[in-house]
Amino acid sequence: DAKTTQPPSMDCAEGRAANLPCNHSTISGNEYVYWYRQIHSQGPQYIIHGLKNNETNEMASLIITEDRKSSTLILPHATLRDTAVYYCIVRAHTGFQKLVFGTGTRLLVSP
Amino acid sequence: GAVVSQHPSRVICKSGTSVKIECRSLDFQATTMFWYRQFPKKSLMLMATSNEGSKATYEQGVEKDKFLINHASLTLSTLTVTSAHPEDSSFYICSARHSDSVSGNTIYFGEGSWLTVV
Numbered sequence: 001d002a003k004t005t006q007p008p009s010m011d012c013a014e015g016r017a018a019n020l021p022c023n024h025s026t027i028s029g030n031e032y033v034y035w036y037r038q039i040h041s042q043g044p045q046y047i048i049h050g051l052k053n054n055e056t057n058e059m060a061s062l063i064i065t066e067d068r069k070s071s072t073l074i075l076p077h078a079t080l081r082d083t084a085v086y087y088c089i090v091r092a093h094t095g096f097q098k099l100v101f102g103t104g105t106r107l108l109v110s111p
Numbered sequence: 112g113a114v115v116s117q118h119p120s121r122v123i124c125k126s127g128t129s130v131k132i133e134c135r136s137l138d139f140q141a142t143t144m145f146w147y148r149q150f151p152k153k154s155l156m157l158m159a160t161s162n163e164g165s166k167a168t169y170e171q172g173v174e175k176d177k178f179l180i181n182h183a184s185l186t187l188s189t190l191t192v193t194s195a196h197p198e199d200s201s202f203y204i205c206s207a208r209h210s211d212s213v214s215g216n217t218i219y220f221g222e223g224s225w226l227t228v229v
Contacts, residue, residue, distance in 0.1 A: 038155075098145055103154050
């Protein structure tokens with residue numbers, strides 16, 4: 001699986017948009033970008049995934065650059081409950097590909 | 112999203128004993144499940160991949176005789192920590208691959224199980 005690079009930590013004010021970047025310059029053509037988050041002492045929670053088009057669901061939006069070498073996860077209106085470690089992972093979407101976690105970004109949402 | 116449940120959420124056991132952790136996919140069938148371990152303030156470390164009806168594939172450095180994995184059905188995988196030692200104390204997390212036209216091969220995680228060996 002391709003390696004990803006994320007900033008170790010970010011801060012965001014409650015109610016503002018949180019934009020979490022991820023670099024994956026060695027991503028291959030069949031690999032998707034997945035985002036998970038882990039709130040303290042819980043299992044990771046799936047957020048969103050995409051291949052090359054921008055994606056949006058009830059939790060977040062995913063913006064993938066045209067060359068697919070980087071992406072941004074957007075939480076449009078961050079709340080205190082969004083404080084967590086966010087992991088960006090690239091993984092082939094077919095077969096039995098596993099998820100390999102990096103160090104992620106620790107997002108702190110403050111009042 | 113799909114639901115994956117682990118049991119127990121917390122367990123304390125004595126050194127030298129064995130402890131079993133269960134992972135169930137509640138609303139889907141999972142041909143593939145994964146087991147992770149996580150130390151405080153560290154990222155998740157993949158231990159093994161289990162496929163229903165076959166032997167688990169362990170990551171390098173993970174002792175297969177120490178961490179027994181069984182995936183006997185499409186909804187249940189178990190991790191047994193044998194002859195537990197205090198250094199086995201950790202947060203163990205399972206995940207299951209949900210493969211259908213809607214989820215598209217997405218992996219979902221359980222809540223995790225805290226193991227403390229005393």
